[in-house]
Every structure is written in structure tokens, then in C-alpha cells.
Amino acid sequence: MLGRLNHVAIAVPDLAAAVALYRTTLGVEPSDPQALPEHGVTVAFVDVGNTKIEFLEPLGEDSPILGFLANYPAGGMHHLCYEVEDIIAARDHLTEQGARILGDGEPKIGAHGKPVLFLHPKDFNGTLIELEQV
Amino acid sequence: MLGRLNHVAIAVPDLAAAVALYRTTLGVEPSDPQALPEHGVTVAFVDVGNTKIEFLEPLGEDSPILGFLANYPAGGMHHLCYEVEDIIAARDHLTEQGARILGDGEPKIGAHGKPVLFLHPKDFNGTLIELEQV
Numbered sequence: 036m037l038g039r040l041n042h043v044a045i046a047v048p049d050l051a052a053a054v055a056l057y058r059t060t061l062g063v064e065p066s067d068p069q070a071l072p073e074h075g076v077t078v079a080f081v082d083v084g085n086t087k088i089e090f091l092e093p094l095g096e097d098s099p100i101l102g103f104l105a106n107y108p109a110g111g112m113h114h115l116c117y118e119v120e121d122i123i124a125a126r127d128h129l130t131e132q133g134a135r136i137l138g139d140g141e142p143k144i145g146a147h148g149k150p151v152l153f154l155h156p157k158d159f160n161g162t163l164i165e166l167e168q169v
Numbered sequence: 170m171l172g173r174l175n176h177v178a179i180a181v182p183d184l185a186a187a188v189a190l191y192r193t194t195l196g197v198e199p200s201d202p203q204a205l206p207e208h209g210v211t212v213a214f215v216d217v218g219n220t221k222i223e224f225l226e227p228l229g230e231d232s233p234i235l236g237f238l239a240n241y242p243a244g245g246m247h248h249l250c251y252e253v254e255d256i257i258a259a260r261d262h263l264t265e266q267g268a269r270i271l272g273d274g275e276p277k278i279g280a281h282g283k284p285v286l287f288l289h290p291k292d293f294n295g296t297l298i299e300l301e302q303v
Contacts, residue, residue, distance in 0.1 A: 039219040040217050161246075
């Protein structure tokens with residue numbers, strides 16, 4: 036069911052600083068930061084050839100990553116996003132297997148304009164998993 | 170400098186359980202667990218097409234992931250491994266830029282038989298980064 040790893044998301048307190056750090060020390064070229072107010076984050080991507088690193092900075096008072104950064108003020112790995120062909124079939128299979136879907140269980144349109152779901156990290160060894168239909 | 174994302178490592182307290190979970194709920198086929206006593210871990214991989222997920226279970230009393238699992242008993246994302254062409258050139262550039270290399274700064278032969286280095290997570294937004302020369 037799981038397809039390719041679409042991206043690894045890293046929450047950071049200061050996106051401009053993270054972008055500059057990766058550019059200078061790690062020799063990569065992050066994308067320009069993009070504010071996504073409807074998702075409560077500002078994002079930038081690094082394309083490393085086979086997948087992407089997605090930096091997330093909180094945007095607004097209801098940002099979904101504020102809680103994470105309260106626990107990890109310097110930032111940290113936030114989630115892994117895998118591609119799936121059919122997100123409803125994936126959701127139904129996961130639910131049958133006892134895995135919990137975050138929120139109301141219905142796919143939302145994610146930061147890339149595609150349907151996404153998040154799985155409960157307590158059901159997957161502390162790893163927050165995003166599924167994105169591609 | 171950074172090349173492809175070679176793998177995402179997830180530390181788990183029970184490798185057999187993690188393998189069974191991913192097989193049953195996420196429909197992937199992890200490799201057979203492999204004990205690597207010289208690295209203090211037992212590993213299994215999931216090939217998701219464009220990169221790999223590496224599960225790490227502690228092996229022995231000096232396992233390098235025991236401290237992580239003491240903090241996160243259910244497991245969690247442990248590190249990201251990127252490929253580099255020349256690990257000594259990468260190391261020297263990183264050191265010049267003020268990033269800290271873990272240990273004595275000399276590459277070790279990693280779990281895949283190739284030279285690796287780890288970068289201090291405090292220098293990279295709480296993300297432990299492994300560099301592997303390919």
C-alpha cells in the first residue's frame with residue numbers, strides 16, 4: 036500500500052535560518068519560503084534527487100506545529116509523508132487493522148493540493164505518518 | 170553536497186513487532202531482521218521505491234540507540250542518512266562552517282559497509298544527520 040516517500044518534514048522555529056544553514060553548510064538549494072495560511076505553516080523544500088525535505092515554520096496562532104515546537108524548541112523531524120494510490124482504500128484498510136486516523140477520518144486537501152490523512156503516531160512507533168494520494 | 174536520501178532510520182523497542190505492524194497495516198514487505206553486533210543494533214529495511222526505511226532495535230548493553238529509546242520508549246524517527254560523494258571533503262567543509270561531527274571526526278564503516286559520519290543534531294534543528302559515502 037505504501038508508495039514512495041514523498042517528503043520528510045522538519046519543523047523549525049526560524050525558516051529563514053534553516054534555509055540559510057542548509058544552503059551554507061550542506062550545499063543544497065532550498066526553494067523560496069511559501070506562506071500557507073490555510074495550513075498554518077510557511078514551507079520551503081529541498082529536493083535531494085529522490086525525495087524532498089520539507090521545512091515547516093509555524094504561521095499564525097493556530098499553527099498545527101506550535102505544540103511540537105513547544106516540546107522541541109530547536110525543531111526536529113516532524114512527519115514522514117508516503118504516497119498512496121487510493122487514500123480512501125488506504126484509510127479503510129488501516130481502520131480495519133485498528134490504526135487510528137487523526138481528525139475526523141476524512142481526507143483533507145494538503146499543502147500540495149492533494150488529499151492527505153495523518154495516522155496516529157502512537158500506532159506507529161512514535162512516527163507521525165502522512166498519506167498523500169498522488 | 171548532500172545527495173539522495175539513503176534512508177530514514179526509526180528506532181523501535183521491538184523489531185519483530187514493527188516489521189509485523191508495517192507488513193499488516195501498511196502493506197509493505199520489510200527485509201528479514203539482521204543482527205549487527207559491531208554496531209549494537211538489529212536492523213530491517215523497507216524499500217519504498219525511492220528510498221528506504223531502516224528500523225533499528227537495540228542489540229547489547231552498549232547499543233547507541235538505548236539512550237534514544239530511554240527518552241522515547243515507543244520509538245521514533247532517529248536519523249536521516251544522506252549520500253555524499255566524498256565524505257572527507259564533506260567533513261572538512263562542514264567543520265569549516267562550524268558544524269560539529271560526532272565522535273572523533275573520522276569516518277567509520279557503517280551498517281552498510283560504507284564510510285559514515287554523524288553530525289550533531291543541535292547544529293541541524295534537532296535532526297541527527299548521517300552522511301554516507303556511496
